Amino acid sequence: MTDVQTDRATDRIAFTREEPYPLVIGGAEVTTEETFDAIDPSVGRPWARLAQAGPEHVEAAVTAARGALTGWRRSTPAQRQALLDAIADRIEADPEWPALLATENGRPIREAAMADVPTAAGIFRYYAGLARATDGDHVATGDPGLRVWTQREPVGVIASLIPWNSPLISTALKLAPALATGNTVVMKPSEFAAASVVEFGLRTRDLIPPGVVNVLTGFGPDAGAALVAHPGIDKISFTGGIPTARHILHAAADQITPAILELGGKSAFVICEDADLELAVADALMGIAFQNGQVCFAASRIFLHEAIRAPFLTRFAERLAEVRIGDALDPATQVGPLVSAAHRERVAGYVERAVAQGATLVTGGKVRQLGGDQADGFYYEPAIVEDPDGSTLVSREEIFGPVTTVQTWSDEADVIARANGTEFGLAAGVWTRDLARAHRFADALEAGTIWVNTWFDLVPGQPLGGVKASGYGREMSAETLLEYSVPKAVAMRLSSERPELWG
Numbered sequence: 441m442t443d444v445q446t447d448r449a450t451d452r453i454a455f456t457r458e459e460p461y462p463l464v465i466g467g468a469e470v471t472t473e474e475t476f477d478a479i480d481p482s483v484g485r486p487w488a489r490l491a492q493a494g495p496e497h498v499e500a501a502v503t504a505a506r507g508a509l510t511g512w513r514r515s516t517p518a519q520r521q522a523l524l525d526a527i528a529d530r531i532e533a534d535p536e537w538p539a540l541l542a543t544e545n546g547r548p549i550r551e552a553a554m555a556d557v558p559t560a561a562g563i564f565r566y567y568a569g570l571a572r573a574t575d576g577d578h579v580a581t582g583d584p585g586l587r588v589w590t591q592r593e594p595v596g597v598i599a600s601l602i603p604w605n606s607p608l609i610s611t612a613l614k615l616a617p618a619l620a621t622g623n624t625v626v627m628k629p630s631e632f633a634a635a636s637v638v639e640f641g642l643r644t645r646d647l648i649p650p651g652v653v654n655v656l657t658g659f660g661p662d663a664g665a666a667l668v669a670h671p672g673i674d675k676i677s678f679t680g681g682i683p684t685a686r687h688i689l690h691a692a693a694d695q696i697t698p699a700i701l702e703l704g705g706k707s708a709f710v711i712c713e714d715a716d717l718e719l720a721v722a723d724a725l726m727g728i729a730f731q732n733g734q735v736c737f738a739a740s741r742i743f744l745h746e747a748i749r750a751p752f753l754t755r756f757a758e759r760l761a762e763v764r765i766g767d768a769l770d771p772a773t774q775v776g777p778l779v780s781a782a783h784r785e786r787v788a789g790y791v792e793r794a795v796a797q798g799a800t801l802v803t804g805g806k807v808r809q810l811g812g813d814q815a816d817g818f819y820y821e822p823a824i825v826e827d828p829d830g831s832t833l834v835s836r837e838e839i840f841g842p843v844t845t846v847q848t849w850s851d852e853a854d855v856i857a858r859a860n861g862t863e864f865g866l867a868a869g870v871w872t873r874d875l876a877r878a879h880r881f882a883d884a885l886e887a888g889t890i891w892v893n894t895w896f897d898l899v900p901g902q903p904l905g906g907v908k909a910s911g912y913g914r915e916m917s918a919e920t921l922l923e924y925s926v927p928k929a930v931a932m933r934l935s936s937e938r939p940e941l942w943g
Contacts, residue, residue, distance in 0.1 A: 452813060453769045455536065455543040457635070460489035463497055463657060464641035466504035467650025470497065476659075478635050481546035481777040482767040484816030490634050493658035495666040498626075501654040502672040505597045505624040508651030513594045513622040517572040520620050524568035526647050527616075528561040534643065537608065537636075542768040545604050545633045546732060546776040546818070549769050559898075560612040563916065566900035567616035574621055574921055576928075585935025592925040594622035595698075596674030599667050601688070603680050604633035604779055605734045605840075611640050613904070613915045614677050615653060621924040626654045626673070628664050630680075632779050660684065671695055675924070678702070679736075681838075682909060700913030700923050702736070702905055704838045705866025708859035709739040709895070710849075710881065713747040715871035716893075721756050723871070723895040724844070729763055729822050730896060732776050733842025734783075736910075737867045739895055740843065741835060743859060746850045753824075753846060757803040760822050765808050767817070777818040778841060784818045787841030791823050794834035794845075800826040802846070830858060838864065852880070860886045865907035869895055888914075 461478075462469035472493060477486035493501075531537065537557045542549040547556065576590040600614035607629055618625050629637035634657040641655040656663050664684075668676055669691040676699040678688055685703050692699055709727060711720050727739025744752055768776035778784040784807065791805040805823030809815070822842035827835045835845045849855035859868060869891035870881040882890045888906040891897060898904065903917040913923050 452767065453539050453542075453549070455487070455539045457488045461491055461635055461638045461657065463491045463493055463501070464638060464645065464653070464655040465497065465501045466507075466654065467645050467648075469642070470500070472497065476631065478544065479632075479780065480543050481779055481818045482543075482769060483813050484781065484818060487543055488635055490631070490638070490657045493656040493663040495662070497656060497658075498663055498666040498670060501626045501656055502597060502667075502670050504651040504654055505626050506672055508649060509594075509597060509624045512624055512649060512652050515622060517574065520622065521568045521571040523647060524564045524571060524616055524620060527644055528564035528568065530644055530647065531557060531561045531564070531608075539769065540636055540639060541608060542776070544607070544636050545779050546768045547606075548732070548773045548776045550771055550773070551731065556606060556608050560608045562900050563609070563612035564616045566916075567620040570617075570918055570921060571620040573918070574925055579929075585933060585937065587932045587934060588929065590927045590929050592621070592921075593928050595924055595926055596623060597672055598623050598625045598924065599628065599670070599673045599676045600625055601628045601664060601668070601676070601678045601680065602630065602637070604630035605731060605736075607633040607636045608640065610679060611637055613679075617915070617920040618677075618924050619652070621921055623674075623924055624652045624654075626656060626667060628656050628658075628667050631657070631659055660687075665691065668692060668697070669695065673697055675699065677913075677923075680704075685911070700915070701911035702866075702913070702915065703909060703911040704736040704840070704864065705738075705887070705906060705910050706741060706836065706838055706862045706864040707737060707739055707867040707869070707887070708741045708743060708862075708885065709844075710743045710855055710859055710868070710870045710885075711745060711748065711752060712870065712872040712874070712877065713745040714873045715748070716873070717748060717752050717755065719893065720871040721752065721759055723869075723893075724756055725759050725763075727869075727895045728842055728844040729760065729775050732778060733822060734779060734840050736838075736840075737889075737896060737898075738840075738842075738844070739869070740839065740845065741830070741859070741862075742844055742846050743849050743855050744846060746848050749848050753802065753826075757824055760824060761803050763822060765819055765821065766810065767814050775822060775842060778820055779818070781818050783841070784820050787820060787839055787843060790834045790837070790839050790841075791825060791843060794825050794827060794832040797832045799832050799834065799845075802826055805843070830861075836862065852877070856881065856884045860884075863909040866910040867891065867906075
């Protein structure tokens, strides 16, 4: 049983479930002997138990997906469109999502309500509209007696592995295009945000044919490793970190399984001397504080033109120090806790090492201790670190936390080179009133998404993905349908003439 309850003593909204969460395999709830805790990062305590899948559950889920594939791949575009629209309706009509998401991973409830829920529903609706657009092509042959055409068919069974920072949006990004093209799916969420994906499976299983969507929860070395290495998987779609991606690709190589990878970023945020500084400050604040800084698109490297360095940095530090840090379930909270104690320690370690190596801590960068129910929560103050030459790890590695670095520049070619001087290439941005300069930066910056005078503007239809070590493949766009389908060529000879080759 799930429920959203309010503690009258503290007015704290609480999402609860009495019995352990099951796996969802073949449309049925499957319990396991072993379970693990789901931790509410705002209070540092368990709030639910989750099933711990093993290789035998992976086998059952892949078998269920393969069994459902025969029927689902023959479904009509109209049927797929109707299903995706119905899922979007179900998400929008369910008032419990914001509290569940905030409880699960510390995402402020105001963000879950204004971003996660409508975005997830919007992605399903976008692909509902595209479900009828998986057309093939006519191939011109120059031969009046020959007709050649292509038709697109589903890849098969997709293994979708999603991160913990936006589980409902990630579920939509993986599922919607896969279902729109007639595939079946086995989903493996992160152990830090698994309950919401199971809830999705439970709350939509009356809509989705049994076996078309299966949900496995558990740990990477057990459930995840067995899933990506399974010979019954036809494609892998993974969003996460580079170390895990390497393990996945090694396993995929043994089975020659193709993959889509989105592996994070270290995004450059370049502010020119003619920028609107108040807007640039607001966008920088969004870029590092939104989603508690735990997002692949974080504006984690800010490059300030020397002419505006002082006023920008002063105003930015003031605004960042004013953000309201607190319980993710409090509607007034602007920055919630980090996802776990270990992750908070990791983020803090980056800042501490950078300062020890000569970088300057401008503001924040400390563990925030709250009282009451939140005394054991995983709170951390958003930080600005001035790292003039960008040499410390805080400027080079993805932290996945509310930490941004600052460098100064004066020469356009130099700052472009420094902005591109990273192994990542997910996003980048420039703030300028000069239209020609904006185009120069947009052309020169090496990233899958370039923002000009904005940050975090993402709409369904806009290709989502990166270059270099940020991965390959694109999500959230029409071309994503090409990732989840394969072309079949059909050549039909209409004439009876044959060349005389054997007489």
